[in-house]
Amino acid sequence: MPPPEIRRPLITSLRRLRRVVLVCMLATAIGQPASAETTRLEQPNFIFFLIDDLGWTDLACYGSALYETPNIDRLAEAGMRFTDAYSACTVCSPTRACVLTGRYPARLHVTDWIHGHHRPNAKLKIPEWTHFLPHEEVTIAEALRGAGYKTISIGKWHLGEESHGPLSQGFGVNKGGDHRGQPPSYFSPYKIPTLTDSPPSEYLTDREAEEAVAFIGENHDRPFFIYLPHYAVHTPIQAKRELTEKYRRKITPDMAQHNPAYAAMIESVDESVGRVMAALEEHNIAQRTVVIFTSDNGGLVLREITSNRPLRAGKGSSYEGGVRVPCIVRWPGVTQPGSTNQTPVISTDFFPTILEMAGVAADAQREIDGESLVPVLSGNGELKRQAIYWHYPHYHPGGATPYGAVRRGDWKLIEFFEDDHVELYNLRDDIGETKDLADAKPALRDELHHDLQAWRNHVDAQMPTENLDYQAPGR
Secondary structure: OOOHHHHHHHHHHHHHHHHHHHHHHHHHHOOOOOOHHHHHHHOOEEEEEEEOOOOOOOOHHHOOOOOOOHHHHHHHHHOEEEEEEEOOOOOHHHHHHHHHHOOOHHHHOOOOOOOOOOOOOOOEEOOOOOOOOOOOOOOHHHHHHOOOOEEEEEOOOOOOOHHHOHHHOOOOEEEOOOOOOOOOOOEOOOOOOOOOOOOOOOEHHHHHHHHHHHHHHHHOOOOEEEEEOOOOOOOOOOOOHHHHHHHHHHOOOOOOOOOHHHHHHHHHHHHHHHHHHHHHHHOOOHHHEEEEEEEOOOOOOHHHOOOOOOOOOOOOOOOHHHHEEEEEEEOOOOOOOOEEEOOOEEHHHHHHHHHHHHOOOOOOOOOOOOOOOHHHHHOOOOOOOOEEEEEEOOOOOOOOOOEEEEEEOOEEEEEEOOOOOEEEEEOOOOOOOOOOOOOOOHHHHHHHHHHHHHHHHHHOOOOOEEOOOOOOOOO
């Protein structure tokens, strides 16, 4: 058998050859010649919106009474909205690595935001984790680029320094991505080395959308993959003044969400989705473009930036508010418009899903943790897996101490590594995780706990260790 660096291109080439043969057969059947142009048009385009820190209820179509998101709501009306979608981690960098590779953060050893919080006197010592996305990993961009796709990353990268930036991971163009997790400013001058500054009135979210629109205009006649990880709605909370005032007037005392500037940032994200969708229509390619919209972790509830209620807690937490996120997939001609799906899905699933949609074979020798959502999106089947997992051997101001978790069916078990205690919740009956059933369901508790431990062993998860410099509170 040839080595992976030869085998992967061979597999991709054979897959593309099969598509050409099928197109030629179809063309022959209808009496028309096949061409390279016909073959290219058979490949769907992909636009992947990854919004930073967007909470589960931060959209109107997910229940917000304050935030106005008409364009994203229309996206949901045209596609499938998932109620039980999850980020792979409660913070950003691990989820981003997972989205791009289809592999769990625990397997990648990219388990915290880069470069993480330093807690030298905490009870546990965090492991020596990886502070970049390794080059040996295969990203969606690399797989699609090998199949003839044009690729671009627009916005936040946060997966390593320049040597591990988007251009080293299969993207032909990088607009705005670097090592940072938040922009110095949402208003130009941005002070982002990979994005030229514009007049001071320009807003970063608008600029990212315009970069996508321009790329669509330049590549509408060939297959493309646009990875659009907006910096918004991450701190600093900076928004357009007129939109902020609009929401300041709208807020009432009974609203769970009441930050006008954050609401304005969400509306700017919504406007960006509208601009990109309009560009697809303008170039008559909307019907062959798959659009995916999701978030990298739960909404930030510190300083009352947003509220994830009825979910418990938020970004940086082991509970649902830290990891349950919006997810919408629009696949024209396949997803049932306006459909809602309760299947638990997670960030690992996007890699195999996109590759299957594109007809691109993944390396059979490389273990992928995600499962293709194509059967669910098409309504022709269900996922085979029984459970999804989390591993966060770190501390976070959002409340997390080192933990692991598993969800199987309606049940979620969380293991806290500081004292080894576990909590068990039935998410169907108790979405707010208010009633710990670990003692009431000992057999199920032990079964899920064993499952979680076995999974950690399988992916070679790094565990925290005793910290000899630990200082107990009050000392």
